[in-house]
Amino acid sequence: MxxxxxxSKAGTNTGKENxxxxxxLENMAQGVAMYDADHRLVTWNELFRQYLxxxxxxxxxxxxxxxxxxxxxxxxxxxxDADIEAELKKRLIQLDHSHxxxxxxxxxxxxxxxxxxxxxxxxxxxYTDITERKKAEMQLREDExxxxxxxxxxxxxxxxxxxxxxxxxxxxxxxxEMVGKDAGALLGKPISSIFxxxxxxxxxxxxxxxTSAERKEFHFRKPNGAASCLMVSHAALDFRGxxxxxxxxxxxxxxxxxxxxxRQAKEAAESASRVKSAFLANMSHELRTPLNAIIGxxxxxxxxxxDRGDKASIADLEKIQAAGKHLLGxxxxxxxxxxxxxxxxxVYLEQVFLSRLVDEVKTIVEPMVKKNGNTLxxxxxADIGSLRTDMTKLKxxxxxxxxxxxxxxxxxxxxxxxxxxxxxxxxxxxxxEIIDSGIGMTDEQMGRLFQAFTQADSSTTRNFGGTGLGxxxxxxxxxxxxxxxxxxxxxxxxxxxxILLPDRAAKSGQTDDEFDTERVSVIPGPSSGAINVLxxxxxxxxxxxxxxxxxxxxxxxxxARDGLEALNIMRTNPPDIVxxxxxxxxxxxxxxxxxxxxxxxxxxxxxxMLTIVDDxxxxxxxxxxxxxxxxxxxxxxxxxxxxFSPSKKDGVVLxxxxxADVRSMIGTTIxxxxxxxxxxxxxxxALDWLGANPKxxxxxxxxxxxxxxxxxxxxxxxxxxxxxxxxxxVLTAKELTDNERSFLAExxxxxxxxxxxxxxxxxxxxxxxxxxxxxxxxxxxxxxxV
Amino acid sequence: MAKIxxxxxxxxxxxxxxRRLSRxxxxxxxxxxxxxxxxxxxxxxxxxxxxDMSLPVLDGWEATRQLKANAATAGIPVIALTxxxxxxxxxxxxxxxxxxxxxxxxxxxxxxEKINSLLRAT
Numbered sequence: 001m002x003x004x005x006x007x008s009k010a011g012t013n014t015g016k017e018n019x020x021x022x023x024x025l026e027n028m029a030q031g032v033a034m035y036d037a038d039h040r041l042v043t044w045n046e047l048f049r050q051y052l053x054x055x056x057x058x059x060x061x062x063x064x065x066x067x068x069x070x071x072x073x074x075x076x077x078x079x080x081d082a083d084i085e086a087e088l089k090k091r092l093i094q095l096d097h098s099h100x101x102x103x104x105x106x107x108x109x110x111x112x113x114x115x116x117x118x119x120x121x122x123x124x125x126x127y128t129d130i131t132e133r134k135k136a137e138m139q140l141r142e143d144e145x146x147x148x149x150x151x152x153x154x155x156x157x158x159x160x161x162x163x164x165x166x167x168x169x170x171x172x173x174x175x176x177e178m179v180g181k182d183a184g185a186l187l188g189k190p191i192s193s194i195f196x197x198x199x200x201x202x203x204x205x206x207x208x209x210x211t212s213a214e215r216k217e218f219h220f221r222k223p224n225g226a227a228s229c230l231m232v233s234h235a236a237l238d239f240r241g242x243x244x245x246x247x248x249x250x251x252x253x254x255x256x257x258x259x260x261x262x263r264q265a266k267e268a269a270e271s272a273s274r275v276k277s278a279f280l281a282n283m284s285h286e287l288r289t290p291l292n293a294i295i296g297x298x299x300x301x302x303x304x305x306x307d308r309g310d311k312a313s314i315a316d317l318e319k320i321q322a323a324g325k326h327l328l329g330x331x332x333x334x335x336x337x338x339x340x341x342x343x344x345x346x347v348y349l350e351q352v353f354l355s356r357l358v359d360e361v362k363t364i365v366e367p368m369v370k371k372n373g374n375t376l377x378x379x380x381x382a383d384i385g386s387l388r389t390d391m392t393k394l395k396x397x398x399x400x401x402x403x404x405x406x407x408x409x410x411x412x413x414x415x416x417x418x419x420x421x422x423x424x425x426x427x428x429x430x431x432x433e434i435i436d437s438g439i440g441m442t443d444e445q446m447g448r449l450f451q452a453f454t455q456a457d458s459s460t461t462r463n464f465g466g467t468g469l470g471x472x473x474x475x476x477x478x479x480x481x482x483x484x485x486x487x488x489x490x491x492x493x494x495x496x497x498x499i500l501l502p503d504r505a506a507k508s509g510q511t512d513d514e515f516d517t518e519r520v521s522v523i524p525g526p527s528s529g530a531i532n533v534l535x536x537x538x539x540x541x542x543x544x545x546x547x548x549x550x551x552x553x554x555x556x557x558x559x560a561r562d563g564l565e566a567l568n569i570m571r572t573n574p575p576d577i578v579x580x581x582x583x584x585x586x587x588x589x590x591x592x593x594x595x596x597x598x599x600x601x602x603x604x605x606x607x608x609m610l611t612i613v614d615d616x617x618x619x620x621x622x623x624x625x626x627x628x629x630x631x632x633x634x635x636x637x638x639x640x641x642x643x644f645s646p647s648k649k650d651g652v653v654l655x656x657x658x659x660a661d662v663r664s665m666i667g668t669t670i671x672x673x674x675x676x677x678x679x680x681x682x683x684x685x686a687l688d689w690l691g692a693n694p695k696x697x698x699x700x701x702x703x704x705x706x707x708x709x710x711x712x713x714x715x716x717x718x719x720x721x722x723x724x725x726x727x728x729x730v731l732t733a734k735e736l737t738d739n740e741r742s743f744l745a746e747x748x749x750x751x752x753x754x755x756x757x758x759x760x761x762x763x764x765x766x767x768x769x770x771x772x773x774x775x776x777x778x779x780x781x782x783x784x785x786v
Numbered sequence: 787m788a789k790i791x792x793x794x795x796x797x798x799x800x801x802x803x804x805r806r807l808s809r810x811x812x813x814x815x816x817x818x819x820x821x822x823x824x825x826x827x828x829x830x831x832x833x834x835x836x837x838d839m840s841l842p843v844l845d846g847w848e849a850t851r852q853l854k855a856n857a858a859t860a861g862i863p864v865i866a867l868t869x870x871x872x873x874x875x876x877x878x879x880x881x882x883x884x885x886x887x888x889x890x891x892x893x894x895x896x897x898x899e900k901i902n903s904l905l906r907a908t
Contacts, residue, residue, distance in 0.1 A: 288890060288891065289796065289799075289890070291891055292798075292799055292802075292890045292891040292892070293798040293799065293802065295891045296798075296799070296802040296803070296806070296891060296892065297798075297802060299806070299894065300802060300805060300806060303806075303809065324891075328891065658903075658906045658907070659903070659906070703907075704903045704904055704906065704907035705906065705907050706906050706907055706908065709907055733899060733900065733903055734885075734886065734903070735876060735880065735886055735887045736880075737877075737880040737881065738877070738880075
């Protein structure tokens with residue numbers, strides 16, 4: 001790059017020296033420029049020209065240093081509005097001694113400029129590009145500033161501890177504030193100097209030096225005595241070439257306080273809830289006592305007025321009594337809710353026959369429904385069957401919803417619809433819909449519906465009465481029975497409440513081996529001649545096979561090719577046993593079975609399902625006695641037919657009760673299902689009867705009787721080998737103790753409560769029990785399985 | 787005529803129940819606390835006892851325990867009467883030896899059924 005002009009001014013040098021100087025200058029990593037005594041640039045290298053973008057007119061010409069400064073000043077290198085002459089002056093003054101400075105060029109490069117005067121006048125200028133170094137320095141400074149800002153501003157306490165000697169290498173302001181100490185007093189001191197208390201110091205030191213990365217809580221007292229808690233985390237660090245530990249501290253006092261408050265609030269709420277439950281229980285006692293007087297005296301006065309023939313007073317007294325009973329109902333609601341909330345509401349599972357439930361509900365709600373001019377519609381298939389649940393709670397729930405519906409509907413319709421939900425392989429559900437054509441509700445009202453102590457509208461209580469607890473209780477009951485309750489409503493158009501309950505409510509921790517009346521077959525009435533078997537199947541081959549098989553055993557067969565024909569035959573000439581196919585034209589086997597179990601006349605006929613459809617659960621839940629899949633196993637079929645064949649001597653139920661009215665009522669219902677009745681007025685009379693007669697199918701036993709009570713009767717019969725397996729069912733009004741319950745559980749099939757069911761309707765259940773117990777015995781005797 | 791001992795401290799309840807039972811053909815004797823109840827049961831040998839449970843001096847549970855522990859009175863059926871409708875109240879009464887249990891307010895037909903049933907059994 002060196003050209004003739006560069007060399008021409010070095011006139012005094014020999015060619016060789018010149019070449020050497022040239023090579024030295026061009027190999028330097030700096031820009032170099034030499035000026036003579038007149039400040040004219042005489043020697044320079046290529047880097048100088050590049051760094052300063054020096055035009056040729058300044059290189060080796062008569063232009064002086066001053067011309068050059070003015071030029072670059074005009075070029076804008078001292079800043080836009082710089083005073084160029086002042087800049088020049090400053091530089092000229094500096095030229096008589098060595099000096100250096102940094103210059104930032106407009107393109108951002110940073111040059112370190114060093115000028116040294118040379119003996120005999122003139123000077124030498126050396127330019128070094130320090131842009132990269134400057135950048136690194138700047139970066140470092142920025143990093144440090146950033147770190148300082150974070151360190152100072154972070155709400156997190158930070159310390160750096162020398163891992164070797166445990167001295168504090170750094171403490172940030174937050175940390176000092178957290179521990180209430182001054183950074184100056186601690187820096188360079190051991191970590192143990194933070195807390196004078198040696199135990200706390202050791203604890204902190206242990207946390208910081210722990211090999212586990214786990215965060216730890218550190219509780220301590222500040223110098224002012226305030227308790228405080230910090231969450232400490234730590235990590236290893238190389239700090240100024242030494243192994244160190246950085247520990248961070250987060251103030252968790254707010255969290256600790258909030259947790260404490262939450263715990264206290266929870267305890268207070270639980271305590272308040274317990275107090276409330278106790279209060280309600282006591283309250284209900286206090287309320288019942290005066291009510292006792294109101295209801296009782298109004299009853300006495302009614303009796304007096306009746307004696308006097310004072311009809312006007314009777315009507316008024318009835319109102320007082322009705323109001324008293326209403327109030328009692330409200331108190332019972334409150335008590336129920338307090339029991340639910342105190343977790344003291346028990347669930348008693350039993351098989352609930354829905355048609356009976358409907359009858360009872362209807363009796364209770366019909367007067368309420370009619371009061372507002374409403375019509376009560378019951379929409380429940382006759383073959384709905386039963387479900388396993390808590391009778392009392394289900395009844396109360398349905399009555400609650402129906403009485404609500406009646407209350408909020410005028411001259412409209414209140415419907416109770418019960419149906420079985422098609423189940424998708426899971427437990428079948430029973431759906432109870434309570435539909436009214438009443439005032440309905442808005443979405444907002446519905447939202448508050450199931451909350452205790454609120455009604456859809458606060459004016460509701462005034463207009464419609466009630467505690468507002470009914471729905472809350474109902475919702476709790478539904479949940480306790482494994483189901484749910486839902487509501488749909490349109491203002492002005494009525495509401496529909498829907499309860500869904502599982503076919504079998506589960507009771508946790510209890511084996512479900514209680515007596516199940518749904519699956520047992522029923523013994524038909526005494527018949528003469530051969531046993532009549534009705535074969536229902538659309539396949540003629542089945543008829544032929546059964547005719548051959550059963551005919552040989554002396555059974556009389558009738559034949560039906562479809563469900564409709566079968567039902568017609570059954571209704572005109574009830575068979576003793578039915579074998580039933582499922583897939584048939586017109587009416588299928590499931591429907592036949594359902595219809596049979598819903599008709600009193602057919603319900604007791606044992607049905608043996610004989611089908612290729614393998615759905616035992618459905619069959620049994622619909623009331624089938626047995627289930628056989630095709631192809632037909634003849635021996636098993638004969639055994640089953642034998643098992644369900646009626647025989648006369650089994651058809652007697654011995655009713656033991658001291659109350660002649662009870663004996664008569666039970667006698668009627670038992671005879672209505674085709675069984676015979678024998679009566680005994682006490683335990684001794686029953687023993688006498690047993691001694692003189694063949695064994696009955698069943699003994700129905702009262703407990704409280706003169707001469708010999710039920711307990712003694714049970715002890716005597718069970719001691720006698722002849723009667724050890726006599727089927728006995730207890731029917732009592734007595735409230736039983738736990739001991740009595742277990743005594744009876746060991747010795748009887750079942751304990752029925754006189755108050756729990758209408759005695760006059762027990763016939764079918766008793767027949768079912770008698771039939772089941774007889775079948776078991778026959779099967780055992782035949783060595784077969786049940 | 788069957789003789790019933792009514793043990794009840796509340797005057798209104800006592801008056802009401804005794805009048806209604808008398809009307810139904812029972813001979814009623816009255817005690818106002820548990821101790822008096824136990825004493826009268828010994829001296830008067832009633833056929834049946836209606837026992838309130840919350841009683842002064844000696845409560846109904848303790849009175850019943852004493853009656854059932856004494857051979858002279860153990861055979862007399864005791865019906866517990868209480869306004870406590872909780873299940874455990876019933877269990878408590880039965881555990882004390884009561885033969886029956888009924889809640890107040892009294893439903894007379896139900897109570898009469900229980901009384902008659904117990905009287906027939908003895």
